Amino acid sequence: MSNIQITISNIQENFDQQTITRGLTYYTDKKVLEVTIYNRAANTLFASEIIIFSRVRGSTIYEQKIVLPNGDGSEIEGECSCPVGYNCKHVAAVLFKVMKEQQSTPNVAREQKMLNREAQTWLNKFIETTKEANIHLKEEPQDEFLLYRLFEYRNYDNSDLEFYRAKRLKRGGISKGTLVSRENLFIDYEWRSYINDIDKKLLPSLLSLLNSRHRYSKSIVFAGEYGAMVLRRLLKTNRCYFQSNMEPLKYTPTPKVLTFSWQEGEEKSQLVSNLSDDEYLISATIPPLCIDTTKNLLYEVETPYAPETLELLSNAPELPNTSLPSVIQKVIQELPEVEFPLPSTFEIERVEATPKPHLHLYGRREENRTIHLMKLSFLYDSHRVAADTKGSVATTVEKEKTIQIIRDLAKEQEYQAVIEQAGFTFASQPDILAYWSLANPSMQAAIERWREFMEQQIPQLKAAGWQIEIADNFNYSFEYIETVMVESSKSEEINPWFELSFSVDIGGRTLSLLPIVSSLLQEFDSVEQLPEKLNLEFEEGKFLHIDSKDIAPILRTIFELFDKKEGDNLIINSFDAHLLEFDESSDIV
Known part of the structure; x- marks a missing residue:
């Protein structure tokens, strides 16, 4: 690659800040696919001109032609096949890649072809892990350094993380630090004196957690498995703090089981967790994490709930005791498989029985014709469960009593197979939810299917213990x-x-x-x-x-x-x- 002198100042002079931030994101996300540099020094008319041809993945793959008329980054003319067309984020991403590769050119050629895939994967992971560990071991004290402070929420964009430039005090300890702009830091962190090698490896990972909630600010949100992983890596710097605490956070591998219960008062009740006031829940990560703010410990939380559900449970409002039964019944009815805590006064009956099939044949009038349908359900003792009911547990409310039916799904599927093997198709339309006979391959085949089922199979099903109910508006008959x-x-x-x-x-x-x-x-x-x-x-x-x-x-x-x-x-x-x-x-x- 030709030696091109491009600096961060060159990029800042030729692009606006939003384009620079997006371009850096594209570069760190490895969306720059190909870069070819052409030096026109051989042509006396263009003695210093350099042309860069490149390809960048966006919503599709875009191609760029970037001209550096002066042979450096002082003037940048970047054309792109994207809708913006000129000096866009794709051009900026290419320049970041060129600038980075000029800083470190490999000295040793690696003979990767000699290794199989498994060996190469192990080798890459071993080298990466060892390098990271050695960086922490060799980290030398600096007069100034970067601090990471969590969950301060000091700005309007509610970022989970803020950066501070701090220094060591002569009397010991560290200074409170000066707030560093997130946007500016992500653009030029590699050239700041207080950023060490550990930070340079971490910041691209944090860049992937940016959440563009506001036009002029990028907030960092720790969410999902990746967010949990990056958060644990932050703690390894020994410079990650909870809010304004002066002792860095440590990770402990011992998890805590998170539970919820009802705090019941005389008039109102509220859903509360077993976390103390000193514990700060990070519900958006997978797994969820928690910070003991007095001991400055970070640990995992064991819970059956998804992040969004966990957030709602943790912020449940107080409910009047008079409305609590109806709320509980609604939750159990709509979400039968969710482990939802019950108040001490709430009773629920569980039913476990062998299902018996019930078949209801009926007609439905539409315009000038009758559609003939068949609804399959299952009787668990005296409780009926429709075949289209989701989940392994069905919940119903009868006479203000909540009943949970433990379903035998394997047996139910056997009964459903009888109907489907007879050629009937389940109509999943919200206003029907029943079996019908489609005109496949013809209307004659659809009618014959009904005739055979009524005259041959229904007597057999009755003999096998099926309950068959035929409504008056089911008017099929054959002469x-x-x-x-x-x-x-x-x-x-x-x-x-x-x-x-x-x-x-x-x-x-x-x-x-x-x-x-x-x-x-x-x-x-x-x-x-x-x-x-x-x-x-x-x-x-x-x-x-x-x-x-x-x-x-x-x-x-x-x-x-x-x-x-x-x-x-x-x-x-x-x-x-x-x-x-x-x-x-x-x-x-």
Whole structure:
């Protein structure tokens, strides 16, 4: 890489502070993917000009062309393919990388190809850990140094961490220190005299914890697993303090089990933890951490709650005792699997039993049609749990009594499999939440699925102990016929034609078959596409069940000549009469 003299002052003179901060974040997050430097010294017209070509990952990968007309950082002309286009955060990130690499060029080539992945991973970790430990061992006392103070919340942006420039006092101890701007420190910390090697390794980690809550300030928030890790690393500096305390924090590996209980008064009650007033909870990290502010100790907290839940529990308001039962019931009902503390006066009944399946078939009216549905639930003793209920524990309130039902999920899934293997699909729409029969691959298949379930499976399920309830508005029923009648007449006019009508006899009623089978034309293009069993609707919810083969000749004629129908009859020209090839041995007469 060419020797380029770029300083932090050069960057500050060519970019605004917000761009510098964002550029530094991109650099420390290793988003600069590629840098190529081209020195045009060979060209006499551009004797000192240097061009940098680079690629930086943002929302996509952007390309940069950075021109240094004077061969240094005094003048920077950076073009980028991002929407900003000129001297943007991507350009700044590249310059930080160039500046950093000019400071330390490796002297020894590493033959990493000789190591396998496992060996290389171990070696890298060993070198990194040993270097960090040696830095702490070799740390020499400085007249001035950086202090880290936690949770002062002195500014409007509520940063978890503030920096101070402090010095050692002649009489012993350290000074209170002078507050250091976070924004400025992150930009030029590598060039400040009171920043040592330990700080230089820590500050990029802190940079990743910046939370842009305000336009002109960047607050640091310790959150998640990464926040907990960085916080523990801060303590290793022996220069990390809680607020204004003068003794640095120490880490102890002994965790504390965090519990909550109700502090019950005569009129009001409040949820409180087992932490003392001297213990400061850091709820946003994973795991949560706690500071003993008198002993200046940091330790982990064991709790089943997520950070957001823990924060709410720790700041629960006082509640009137009159409303406490309804609050507890609501929490238990909505969050049955959460370990929520109960007041001493609150009773709860636990039910553990073998579930029995209950099936409710019903119709739901929508516009001009009825949708047929099936709701599955499970009976635990006398308590019903819907199949779509989430969690391993179901909670219900009956007559102001809270009941927790311990579910047998494996058994419930066996019952659900019976319905699903029959071809029914669960409709997860909020206003339905029941099983229905989809028109897959056709509406005929959906209707046949219902017929087989009602006539074949329901009797078997009842015999197996299922409770089956069929509502009055579930109006599916199926009729069976043995005879299809065909009547025809021939025209005596000059242009001869046949007039045919098809009808069936159901319970003494004669029904025209033509308008019934006409619905098949909406789904199928030929007789060959029809399923073996047909269910033809002659009234809403009432179907004529028949084998396709029994009326195949009629259906073939209808498919080919349907556009010639008149009312309930077909008008057939004499030259089309050969299409009427009926089998005299069949049930069609």
